[in-house]
Amino acid sequence: MAVxxxxxxxxxEQPRLAHLVTLNADGAPQVTEVWVGLEGDEIVCGHLAExxxxxxxxxxxxxxxxIEAEGKxxxxxxYLVVYGRARITEGGAPELLQRLAVTYIAPGVKYPPMPHxxxxxxxxxxxxxxxxxxxxx
Numbered sequence: 001m002a003v004x005x006x007x008x009x010x011x012x013e014q015p016r017l018a019h020l021v022t023l024n025a026d027g028a029p030q031v032t033e034v035w036v037g038l039e040g041d042e043i044v045c046g047h048l049a050e051x052x053x054x055x056x057x058x059x060x061x062x063x064x065x066x067i068e069a070e071g072k073x074x075x076x077x078x079y080l081v082v083y084g085r086a087r088i089t090e091g092g093a094p095e096l097l098q099r100l101a102v103t104y105i106a107p108g109v110k111y112p113p114m115p116h117x118x119x120x121x122x123x124x125x126x127x128x129x130x131x132x133x134x135x136x137x
Contacts, residue, residue: 002127004041004082008136011069011080012038015104020045020123021064022056022086030056034123035100036065043082043125046093046100048112054088054121061085063125069134078134084125093120 004012018036021029032053034045043065047054057063063086069078094117101111130136 001041002129004038004127004130005136007134008080008082008130009038011067011134011136012036012043013103016067016069018045019066020053021066022053023060023062024052024056025059035097035104036067037096037100037103039124041127043084043127044096045123046096046120047123048093048097048118048120050121054123057086057088057123061087063123065125066132069132071134073133076133079132080130080134080136081132082125082127083129083131084127086123086125089122089124091119092122093117096122 017033019031020034021031024030030052036043036045065082067080069080071078094112098111101109
Protein backbone atom coordinates (compact mmCIF):
# COMPACT_ATOMS: atom_id res chain seq x y z
CA MET A 1 0.00 0.00 0.00
CA ALA A 2 1.32 3.43 -0.96
CA VAL A 3 1.34 6.32 1.48
CA UNK A 4 -0.50 9.49 0.50
CA UNK A 5 1.65 12.62 0.70
CA UNK A 6 0.42 15.62 2.66
CA UNK A 7 -0.24 17.38 -0.68
CA UNK A 8 -2.40 14.48 -1.93
CA UNK A 9 -4.28 14.28 1.39
CA UNK A 10 -5.01 18.02 1.18
CA UNK A 11 -6.60 17.59 -2.27
CA UNK A 12 -8.70 14.65 -1.03
CA GLU A 13 -9.99 16.71 1.91
CA GLN A 14 -11.18 19.59 -0.29
CA PRO A 15 -14.62 19.79 -1.94
CA ARG A 16 -13.40 18.49 -5.28
CA LEU A 17 -15.44 15.93 -7.20
CA ALA A 18 -13.58 12.76 -8.03
CA HIS A 19 -14.03 10.55 -11.07
CA LEU A 20 -14.15 6.94 -9.92
CA VAL A 21 -13.23 4.38 -12.58
CA THR A 22 -14.33 0.78 -12.08
CA LEU A 23 -14.29 -2.15 -14.49
CA ASN A 24 -17.42 -3.70 -15.98
CA ALA A 25 -17.63 -7.49 -16.33
CA ASP A 26 -16.44 -7.20 -19.96
CA GLY A 27 -13.38 -5.16 -18.87
CA ALA A 28 -14.74 -1.86 -20.18
CA PRO A 29 -14.24 1.13 -17.87
CA GLN A 30 -17.19 2.65 -16.05
CA VAL A 31 -16.77 6.23 -14.77
CA THR A 32 -18.85 8.10 -12.23
CA GLU A 33 -18.44 11.25 -10.15
CA VAL A 34 -18.27 10.81 -6.38
CA TRP A 35 -17.60 12.76 -3.22
CA VAL A 36 -14.49 11.47 -1.47
CA GLY A 37 -13.06 11.65 2.00
CA LEU A 38 -10.34 10.03 4.06
CA GLU A 39 -10.57 7.45 6.81
CA GLY A 40 -7.04 6.85 7.96
CA ASP A 41 -5.05 5.94 4.86
CA GLU A 42 -8.09 4.85 2.85
CA ILE A 43 -10.16 6.97 0.48
CA VAL A 44 -13.89 6.52 1.05
CA CYS A 45 -17.09 7.34 -0.81
CA GLY A 46 -20.71 6.52 -0.03
CA HIS A 47 -23.54 5.20 -2.18
CA LEU A 48 -27.18 4.92 -1.13
CA ALA A 49 -28.07 2.36 -3.80
CA GLU A 50 -26.29 -0.65 -5.28
CA UNK A 51 -25.17 1.20 -8.41
CA UNK A 52 -23.05 -0.34 -11.18
CA UNK A 53 -19.85 0.88 -9.50
CA UNK A 54 -20.69 -1.14 -6.38
CA UNK A 55 -21.34 -4.30 -8.40
CA UNK A 56 -18.16 -3.71 -10.43
CA UNK A 57 -15.99 -3.40 -7.32
CA UNK A 58 -17.41 -6.63 -5.94
CA UNK A 59 -16.35 -8.36 -9.17
CA UNK A 60 -12.98 -6.63 -9.62
CA UNK A 61 -11.47 -4.44 -6.89
CA UNK A 62 -9.14 -2.48 -9.19
CA UNK A 63 -10.12 1.20 -9.30
CA UNK A 64 -8.73 4.60 -10.23
CA UNK A 65 -9.71 8.04 -8.98
CA UNK A 66 -8.96 11.29 -10.79
CA ILE A 67 -9.35 14.67 -9.07
CA GLU A 68 -8.63 18.14 -10.46
CA ALA A 69 -6.44 20.30 -8.23
CA GLU A 70 -5.47 23.94 -8.04
CA GLY A 71 -2.43 25.25 -9.84
CA LYS A 72 -0.58 24.48 -13.03
CA UNK A 73 2.62 22.63 -13.81
CA UNK A 74 4.36 23.29 -17.14
CA UNK A 75 1.13 24.71 -18.56
CA UNK A 76 -1.08 21.78 -17.47
CA UNK A 77 -3.76 21.96 -14.79
CA UNK A 78 -2.71 19.95 -11.76
CA TYR A 79 -4.63 16.74 -11.07
CA LEU A 80 -4.27 13.81 -8.73
CA VAL A 81 -4.71 10.22 -9.87
CA VAL A 82 -4.93 7.40 -7.36
CA TYR A 83 -4.80 3.73 -8.32
CA GLY A 84 -5.85 1.16 -5.79
CA ARG A 85 -7.96 -1.75 -4.69
CA ALA A 86 -11.42 -1.17 -3.32
CA ARG A 87 -13.70 -3.06 -1.03
CA ILE A 88 -17.39 -2.52 -0.32
CA THR A 89 -18.95 -2.52 3.12
CA GLU A 90 -22.70 -2.52 3.65
CA GLY A 91 -24.23 0.27 5.71
CA GLY A 92 -22.86 3.59 6.85
CA ALA A 93 -23.47 5.53 3.64
CA PRO A 94 -25.88 8.13 5.10
CA GLU A 95 -23.46 8.94 7.91
CA LEU A 96 -20.50 9.25 5.54
CA LEU A 97 -22.49 11.33 3.05
CA GLN A 98 -23.63 13.63 5.88
CA ARG A 99 -19.99 14.14 6.92
CA LEU A 100 -18.92 14.82 3.32
CA ALA A 101 -21.90 17.13 2.65
CA VAL A 102 -20.53 19.60 5.19
CA THR A 103 -17.44 19.91 2.96
CA TYR A 104 -19.13 19.63 -0.45
CA ILE A 105 -22.32 21.63 0.16
CA ALA A 106 -22.22 23.75 3.34
CA PRO A 107 -21.92 23.50 7.12
CA GLY A 108 -25.23 22.63 8.74
CA VAL A 109 -26.70 20.98 5.65
CA LYS A 110 -28.89 17.87 6.12
CA TYR A 111 -27.89 15.09 3.75
CA PRO A 112 -29.19 12.82 2.30
CA PRO A 113 -32.22 15.06 1.81
CA MET A 114 -34.78 12.39 2.68
CA PRO A 115 -36.23 10.87 5.81
CA HIS A 116 -34.86 7.42 6.69
CA UNK A 117 -32.32 6.92 3.88
CA UNK A 118 -31.27 3.35 3.13
CA UNK A 119 -28.07 2.12 4.81
CA UNK A 120 -26.30 1.97 1.44
CA UNK A 121 -22.70 1.04 0.81
CA UNK A 122 -19.28 2.50 1.48
CA UNK A 123 -16.34 2.07 -0.88
CA UNK A 124 -12.91 1.92 0.80
CA UNK A 125 -9.92 2.38 -1.50
CA UNK A 126 -6.49 1.18 -0.41
CA UNK A 127 -3.99 3.31 -2.31
CA UNK A 128 -1.43 1.40 -4.39
CA UNK A 129 -0.01 4.16 -6.56
CA UNK A 130 -0.32 7.92 -6.93
CA UNK A 131 0.19 9.80 -10.21
CA UNK A 132 -1.02 12.88 -12.07
CA UNK A 133 0.43 16.36 -12.43
CA UNK A 134 1.39 18.22 -9.26
CA UNK A 135 3.65 17.92 -6.22
CA UNK A 136 2.35 14.39 -5.44
CA UNK A 137 3.52 12.93 -8.76
